Amino acid sequence: MSTTPDVAGDPVEAKLRTFVEGLLGGQITAMQRLLRWRPAWNVELQRGGETLQLHIRGERGGDVSPFPELRREADILTLLGKQGVPVPRIYGFCEDPQAIVMQLVPGSRDVKTAKDDAERKSVSRQWIDAIARMHYLPLQPFLNQGISLPKNAEEITLAGLEAYYPLYARNKTRAQPLAEFALGWLRRNVPQHRATPGFVQYDSGQFLFENGKVHGLYDFEFAMIGDPLADLASARMRDNYEPLGDKFADLYRYYQQVTGQPADPDVVRYHTALFATVSTMQFSASIATPQPGDPHDIYTEFDIALRRVVVHALAEAMGVALETPGLEIVSNGPNAQLLTMLNDALTQVEVASEFQQTKLRAVSKLVEYLGRGDAMELRLRELELQEAQVLLDRTFNRWEDIDEALESFVKSAGPEYDKPLLRLFMEQIERRVLVYGSTAIGGSASHIDLPPVE
Template sequence: MSDTAGTPDYDDAAVARLRGFVEEIAGGRIVRMERQVRWRPAWFVDVERADGTPLHLHLRGDRSGDVAIFPELKREADIQRILADHGIPVPKVHGFCADPPCTVMDAIGGTRDFSGLDRAEKSAVGRSFMQAVAAMHALPTAPFEAVGVERPEGAEAIALVGLEAYLPHYRRTKSRPEPLLEFVIGWLRRNVPTHRTAATYIQFDSGQFLVEDGKMTGLYDFEFSMIGDPMTDIATIGMRDSYEPLGAPLAELVRYYEEASGEPVDHQAILFHVLQFSTLGTMQFTGTVGAPKPGDPHAVYLQFDLALRRSIVLALSALSGVALPDLPPLPEQPGGNSPLIAKLVDTLAGVRPLEPIDAAQKVQATELAEWISRIDRHGAVVSAADSADVVAYLGEDADDWPAALEARVLAAGPAEDAALIRLLAAIEGRRLQMFGPTAIGAAAMAVVLPKTR
């Protein structure tokens, strides 16, 4: 079973049990079972039923590593059933396997590639998607509460429902000082949009749907569903649009949402939730980013971490009105371990993967080697500049500047906000300079604030 401190085992014996479960509930025989290459166990399965008709399924297993906010995978399956019962276009859930944890659902057709669609088709897809989002927000919350989704009361609880959900995981898994995250946690609490008092069902990580033949086929991924401010979903849609385009321009999608919901969006609240969601995503992975665990897809988590921190800095600057500092470029210099790292890359190039999952592992290893190369070339310069900035701010030497800065953040009042924002932005800016030119850093370099109008 899944829990917050361990990882479900999807070994051959577990997969055999899963196959038996699928064949039993589907009433047929599995004729194809293909592992999806991603950071969580998942499969595409074709079943031939007793009457000869085919059934195309998707099996969604539990995340690996200690990164789960809601550790029970069945929670998502229950939520997905409620959405389907209320006419939301989501995959039908056929059953839930307890051991190993896995949701058995329809495999919806389609892709995230919009390149073959013309302008009118992209607009039609965007309208369908935003109509579905508005329909989710209009659902009664009682069925979700009945399966354990907490309903917040009052503007502060509604605004910060995500923060309160993520904090226990963050506090338990935190592996290093986090001055940026601790600052933003305090800033969010002091700057709640108090006029937002209506709570609805929210997908929370919205913007995930597939398209086929110029039409939306369905929404997916409800792992982080909550009850909270509906502007959270508009914020996450906008964030996803910066690196995974959603077809129609974001401002157009927002207009479709306003038409479907009958309510204008709150652009300032959206920006607040961009900041919060970026912070929560960073909180979710920072423990394993700081202290990598065996088996974790570390390159993926580094990508998330770098891109989300860039989003934090941009949103914090926009909300506070504090301009980001101009940083000089990093000096170009060879690293002391360049020959050894080059040999590691050469060795990896000679590895011949046997399976697609092995090829994905090879890609991650090559990306990590490139990341290490940037540390080798620029790490000392960046660390010295960060330390000098922190010491100048604190007015005293600090052997462990991240811990010293975190302590100052926790003790500081709002009067220090502007200075701390500039300092923290400089630290994150140099980190982006160091790692942005890598394959892992490409997503962070593409991050922009959502333009909702």
């Protein structure tokens, strides 16, 4: 491990070094900023003949979290560790800059690194054992930490939605008809029998393993008290791009064995739609009104992929067949030559730092995405305008007016419009995946395939 050239001497890193050495004693001998959009470092500290391997988790930045206080996550991890859940040990919390100093858990999340299928299945079941233990922890320690306790079936089921909604409403800058449609359906179809809350990670399926053993669950930024099946649903979504190690249906059956709970597949499907919806809400303002410094390529990737999951999950829950519309794809638009020049200019930019190279790749991904938009966006908008006019029985002069009209309609429409509206949104997102799905940003959306629950 070494210090990357681009962060050596950086004032933020200097403060973190001073804090860690003051907290734990000893001397930092290596500090490496991870090549990801969120600030994070792996650190090696020498102290009295021992070597401590540490991880520093920095603030996400921006206004995209329902629980923005990073200390909240540190406190949750401390509580979980005290109660026997395998999570990183927390050493301390830095106030300036805000960051969690924790144990560097050994291992990988990539189950392809397991030696064979037997090890992959064992690892995935160890993860189930860990979340099942977490779901049945006493709740009082979390309540003492200020975490809200939902009191009935509706509050338990909608705990995640109610946590994310203030963020969505506060930052909303333009109409969001798909999100509002999903919100309406979710509120009208709450399972009324899920009356026992548990502590949930809420962005589940994140664990590190090595030599066949799970060493820790990680990322509790969105953890709360709610319906334990929400964790199964979010892990089910994650299985698309981070496989869990075994078939989801088999893991859900194992969860039932461990917990003694009966199968409830419709609720898992419901929570899949709910988690996809709140995740879409989380980043909707970042796409509608991009802010300086945002990881624009990442948020755009999240947006198109999550919107497709919302549609697929609602279709599954409603029993509506998925359909792929026909669309003639054109490769080049009116700005093709200019975009070629821009791509060429980017290839000529030389960046020595590996970290800054990630920034340059992000720009390249956005330019590629823009090229598809230059070729096809006007055609997509034309088709969306035509379909909205048919469904709403009115004429639009501008594509920009469609979302406002659709949002107004979905807020007042009865359940009899659920399937026609879903089919409209399905047409919209599936066409966009046809256009953008082969790009680096759109690749995640093109591989959405919810695994069977049973």
